[in-house]
Amino acid sequence: MVKYRWTSADMPAMDGRTVMVTGANGGVGAATAAAFTRAGAHVVLAVRDTQRGQAAARAMGGSTEVRELDLADLSSIRAFAQSWSNPLDILINNAGVAGLAGSATKDGFDLQFGTNHLGHFTLTNLLLPHLTDRVITVASGAHKSGTIHFDDLALRTRRYGFAASYGQSKLANLLFTLELERRLQQAGSTVRSLAAHPGYAATSLGTKGQPKSLVAAANLAGRVFAQTSEQGALPSLFAATQDLPGASYIGPDGRGELRGSPTLVGRSAAASDPTLARRLWEVSEELTGTGFGLDRH
Numbered sequence: 681m682v683k684y685r686w687t688s689a690d691m692p693a694m695d696g697r698t699v700m701v702t703g704a705n706g707g708v709g710a711a712t713a714a715a716f717t718r719a720g721a722h723v724v725l726a727v728r729d730t731q732r733g734q735a736a737a738r739a740m741g742g743s744t745e746v747r748e749l750d751l752a753d754l755s756s757i758r759a760f761a762q763s764w765s766n767p768l769d770i771l772i773n774n775a776g777v778a779g780l781a782g783s784a785t786k787d788g789f790d791l792q793f794g795t796n797h798l799g800h801f802t803l804t805n806l807l808l809p810h811l812t813d814r815v816i817t818v819a820s821g822a823h824k825s826g827t828i829h830f831d832d833l834a835l836r837t838r839r840y841g842f843a844a845s846y847g848q849s850k851l852a853n854l855l856f857t858l859e860l861e862r863r864l865q866q867a868g869s870t871v872r873s874l875a876a877h878p879g880y881a882a883t884s885l886g887t888k889g890q891p892k893s894l895v896a897a898a899n900l901a902g903r904v905f906a907q908t909s910e911q912g913a914l915p916s917l918f919a920a921t922q923d924l925p926g927a928s929y930i931g932p933d934g935r936g937e938l939r940g941s942p943t944l945v946g947r948s949a950a951a952s953d954p955t956l957a958r959r960l961w962e963v964s965e966e967l968t969g970t971g972f973g974l975d976r977h
Contacts (some may be wrong), residue, residue: 685941687914691921694721698768699920700807701725702749702800703775705732708818708878710740711913712772717742724768724920726760726775726940728752746748751775751799752967768810770920773800773817773853778846789967790834796854804860808973812873815860817852817918819929821877821937824948826851828960835968852946852960855927859957861926866913867974872926876919879932881912905930907939918942942967 699716703709704725713723718833726749727733733746747763750756785794789819804815829835835845850958853875860873915930919942924930929947934940950956964969 683941684911684914685764686918688715688718688910688917691715691719691917692721694921695815697721697770698766698920699723699770699772700768700776701772702803703727704752705729705736708881708909708912708916709772709774710736712916713744714740714742715910715913715917717744728775736846741829746858749803750786751803752777752791752795754785754787754799754802757799757802758806761803762809764810766810767812768807769813771804771815772812772916772920773804773815774801774916776818776849779842784834788834790845790849792809792849793833795853796846797856798964798968800853801856802968802970803975804856805970808871811871814874814920815857815869816916817853817857817873817879818916818920819857819875820846820850820886821931822847822878823854825952826948826950828852828855828950830959830963832870832945833963835883851948851951854951854966855953855957855960856964858927858952858954859961862954862957863961864974867924869974872924874919874926874928875923876915876930876932876942877945878907878912878915879934880906881909883890911939915942 692714701709701713703729704713713725715852716723722743725733725744725746727736728750730746730748737744737746754951762896777792786793788797857875859875864871864873894912919930929945930942930944931937932940933943937945
């Protein structure tokens with residue numbers, strides 16, 4: 681039995697604060713949103729499926745609102761950001777997709793890279809003028825096997841692999857966190873950029889479209905080895921509420937970072953490379969037509 685030294689019960693009071701969580705209609709995202717509502721925050725569930733979002737909001741209670749957001753569609757992201765006019769204390773870039781080999785976003789990007797990185801890149805920059813505290817981007821231990829294929833980000837000219845695509849998108853999350861923090865500091869902003877990963881949490885991520893036998897095996901492994909969604913949410917909650925340096929990366933402290941209490945964790949050399957981070961940022965600006973959110977203000 682793993683003993684959690686820090687839990688959501690240790691969060692400070694969040695009364696009067698507004699938190700936005702992408703992908704908050706299930707799994708770790710819903711658990712993250714629910715913890716914020718229990719702490720007194722007003723929570724915005726930014727979700728693609730608003731019916732599921734409404735059901736999740738009813739289940740968690742507290743002060744919530746549900747807004748439609750499709751991170752695989754740049755026009756949806758822009759419309760969402762244009763409709764937002766209030767101060768926003770914390771943005772949790774939680775939503776993500778895994779699997780679905782060869783699938784693309786509405787703008788033609790690889791679905792995993794386009795949703796997990798480019799979608800959140802665009803959303804964050806468009807919301808930056810409203811942000812007052814911090815941005816938490818959810819990465820993964822899978823970043824350690826990732827490589828940014830600048831010559832083929834959609835992985836069309838090489839053999840497509842789920843792990844290669846997912847690892848690339850998660851490495852991109854950490855490089856985005858790093859370069860965003862650098863730019864925030866350069867701009868004299870008090871907003872901080874941090875990253876977190878949930879460890880091995882029992883969710884449905886990566887099971888869509890997979891054979892039933894594989895899904896069954898994944899579910900069995902999850903019941904035996906994984907954390908709950910509530911436990912998987914702890915790194916994001918810790919990163920969002922504790923006094924941590926910008927660009928910090930939070931994950932479970934257990935062996936292999938699969939489960940355990942949230943703590944500062946390491947990252948790959950590639951994920952720590954400021955030159956690589958800046959190059960990815962510049963490419964992401966070109967692909968999305970979105971620049972650093974504070975340059976316009």
